[in-house]
Amino acid sequence: MNSKYQFIPESVKRLLRKTGFYEKRSLRNRTAVKYYEVDSFLNEAPVLNLGLELKEKPNVGIIKTQESVLGKDYVNPKASWLRYERFCNNNDIPYGFFDITRSNWMTEAEKYDIIICHTESNPAYQEMIESKIYILENLMGKFCFPSYHEVWQYENKNRANYLYKHYDLPTIPTYVTQNKEEAFDLIDKVGYPYITKTTIGAGSTGVRKIKTRSEAVKMINSIFCHNGLKTQYPYQRQKDYLYVQKFIDDATFDLRIMLVGNMAFGYYRYPNKGDFRASGAGNTEKKAIPEDALRLAVEVRNKLNSRQMGVDLLYSGKNKKYYIIETSLFNQIDTPEQLVIDGVPGYYDLSDIDNIRFKEGKFWVQELVIRNVITEWYEKNR
């Protein structure tokens, strides 16, 4: 169920998904299709060529994620693995499907040179994939996308904040503390209202505006107690950490810039009336992106050293400044048109950063990523 239905608890959604009504709705909306039907979606973008003559070919292990909620007979046509597979097929690159969730994952991994995965955005999967990529990359010498460094900083707002500070990137003034005494000092220092976030969360589900001191004190007492505070995930509590961020009160939009190699895409996102959170609201506008924002996004991506990165920026008119809201290894990709200017889909060519140009074309971002990953592997191994 998409972000429009975020107010429905996950437990209720799970029950709804089992109903015939939901199945019919998914098939009608084409959010679930049979595997043999996916070409009609994938072919919305032309074939992408590797553009390289490989003397030796890698064996690519594709990890399937983003499964269809209707189960094994169906696929989710938006799933990234379908695009990774399409790229391998079109470029005659050997691949197999690697089930990293099974106990034999280490023996299975031996078959592959490259391992690629669009990781699931939930704490359980993140914990699993981070543990295993550490082994695959550092001990078994596999070429992984995401790398350990990339996955370590993904879906963890505390870790991302440590990196922004280390690299002196323009983040919104933020404090992360694991100290209860300091937590009380911080809330007074930042002032009200302030923003607080759980480490992992998407579509604004873990983001709250705290308006009064009594609300803040109650929250701190729950976080720094034996059980911690409930989060959107029934199996995870917010325990012994507090993320406090200044509220930017004059921001009217989020600007999302997505980067893969020397290509940039992006669009604007707007909150619903009466809310300040654009993430998950589903209101997007595709139009030209200012060059200073593009340059900032490139700087952020280079410093954070991520091969694929969505940089979300917030603009404060008062301060005449872009701030980083968050950076994500993966963003949801619904179409091969992630940048559209005056009705023309395309991308910004960043190969000369002093002369950024718009170029026409339709691409699956996931195919651009696997192209870069295979090229990088080849350069390293030939």
Ligand SMILES: Nc1ncnc2c1ncn2[C@@H]1O[C@H](COP(=O)(O)OP(=O)(O)O)[C@@H](O)[C@H]1O
């Ligand atoms: N400090 C802030 N000041 C004003 N608005 C904010 C601030 N932080 C986040 N927002 C708004 O809330 C939304 C969700 O925050 P974000 O950190 O991106 O969480 P999520 O991971 O759920 O997308 C953002 O898209 C932005 O519109």
Ligand SMILES: [Mg+2]
């Ligand atoms: Mg966000």
